[in-house]
Amino acid sequence: MSEPLLEIENLHLDIRTADGLAEILQGIDLSVESGETVALVGETGCGKSITAKSIMGLLPETATVPTGSLQFRGEDLLALPEKERNAYRGKQMGMIMQDPMTALNPVFTVGDYMTDVMKWQGTHKLGLSDWLSSKFTSNDSLRERAIEMLEEVQIAAPERVFESYPVELSGGMRQRVLIATALLSEPELLIADEPGTALDLTTEAKILELLQDLIDEKDMSVIYITHDLSIAKYISDTIYVMYAGEIVERAPAEELFDNPQHPYTIGLLDSIPSLSKPIGEGIAGELPDTLDRPQNCQFADRCPYSEPECREIYPARRETAPDHEVGCHLYTPEDAAAFDGELVDIGTPPAREQLENET
Ligand SMILES: Nc1ncnc2c1ncn2[C@@H]1O[C@H](COP(=O)(O)OP(=O)(O)O)[C@@H](O)[C@H]1O
Numbered sequence: 001m002s003e004p005l006l007e008i009e010n011l012h013l014d015i016r017t018a019d020g021l022a023e024i025l026q027g028i029d030l031s032v033e034s035g036e037t038v039a040l041v042g043e044t045g046c047g048k049s050i051t052a053k054s055i056m057g058l059l060p061e062t063a064t065v066p067t068g069s070l071q072f073r074g075e076d077l078l079a080l081p082e083k084e085r086n087a088y089r090g091k092q093m094g095m096i097m098q099d100p101m102t103a104l105n106p107v108f109t110v111g112d113y114m115t116d117v118m119k120w121q122g123t124h125k126l127g128l129s130d131w132l133s134s135k136f137t138s139n140d141s142l143r144e145r146a147i148e149m150l151e152e153v154q155i156a157a158p159e160r161v162f163e164s165y166p167v168e169l170s171g172g173m174r175q176r177v178l179i180a181t182a183l184l185s186e187p188e189l190l191i192a193d194e195p196g197t198a199l200d201l202t203t204e205a206k207i208l209e210l211l212q213d214l215i216d217e218k219d220m221s222v223i224y225i226t227h228d229l230s231i232a233k234y235i236s237d238t239i240y241v242m243y244a245g246e247i248v249e250r251a252p253a254e255e256l257f258d259n260p261q262h263p264y265t266i267g268l269l270d271s272i273p274s275l276s277k278p279i280g281e282g283i284a285g286e287l288p289d290t291l292d293r294p295q296n297c298q299f300a301d302r303c304p305y306s307e308p309e310c311r312e313i314y315p316a317r318r319e320t321a322p323d324h325e326v327g328c329h330l331y332t333p334e335d336a337a338a339f340d341g342e343l344v345d346i347g348t349p350p351a352r353e354q355l356e357n358e359t
Pocket residue numbers: 015017022024042043044045046047048049050051060062290
């Protein structure tokens with residue numbers, strides 16, 4: 001297979017807080033092939049947005065990356081000087097932020113916002129002489145490009161929206177403006193951070209359909225962040241399930257639904273009928289404290305299969321089927337000897353029914 005467009009390996013991230021050092025990401029591995037859509041799912045607070053911001057270089061000043069690499073087209077983004085890093089963000093990557101209500105500045109019109117973004121991108125994506133000439137790029141051509149993008153996201157009156165202030169637009173319309181803005185530079189990688197969450201269900205469905213059409217049409221690579229596994233299945237090729245700053249399971253979307261393995265994934269799938277609730281709510285307990293993480297398996301406090309050994313041996317991810325990885329001792333061929341808890345047979349994934357019977 002060719003080199004992935006994006007490859008994150010063993011990414012750790014800490015944030016300094018008044019109470020101490022919070023360990024937010026604990027070794028994320030994630031890769032996106034050209035033209036692939038991957039979904040990142042997990043409950044609120046597990047580190048999805050921080051992962052996205054790490055890729056975009058939009059981390060708070062209090063964040064540090066003690067170890068890990070983040071490569072885009074083979075180049076380590078974490079090693080790049082700030083300016084070059086920004087250049088990637090300007091041209092090759094676009095992000096739709098989580099909250100359309102706050103992502104737009106209320107004092108600027110949509111037109112001001114979009115043309116400013118294009119001018120900023122221009123300074124990063126072009127050479128000096130191009131940049132100088134871009135300084136003189138007429139506002140008319142920037143306006144034309146913005147309106148063209150507003151049309152692409154199926155805004156019926158793009159000229160009127162171009163002149164509007166955010167407060168004059170509905171949530172769905174603001175989300176379309178943010179999508180249009182993220183796509184202005186025709187990025188190779190689009191990160192969509194829960195683009196429907198703040199919207200009502202009908203608007204969310206329309207936004208999802210729009211994004212799916214745009215992804216197909218533009219053949220972009222996408223990281224789609226959602227707390228809704230059914231949306232992940234609808235939109236993505238590969239699903240990464242995240243728990244407490246780690247990827248606990250990765251599989252092609254269909255495979256994850258047909259053959260879920262990690263007890264957390266199984267719990268999430270079992271709560272699908274009530275997906276209007278935040279993900280994870282159907283599973284008793286809460287995420288561990290980032291200031292005081294449990295040893296080894298982060299899910300041990302909530303897991304119906306937990307054994308003392310789960311806190312003694314780290315459940316490293318292992319491949320249990322082609323392209324399917326899970327980080328759980330229930331599936332430990334090589335560590336089985338070291339693991340003397342009475343767990344299910346190695347290689348026999350706990351069926352969802354089995355889990356239901358036992359809990
Ligand atoms: N700027 C910040 N300062 C301190 N903690 C933060 C900051 N941003 C995020 N966090 C913490 O990082 C963890 C992951 O947050 P986030 O990535 O926003 O989760 P998600 O997007 O999955 O809901 C949470 O515990 C959150 O409180």
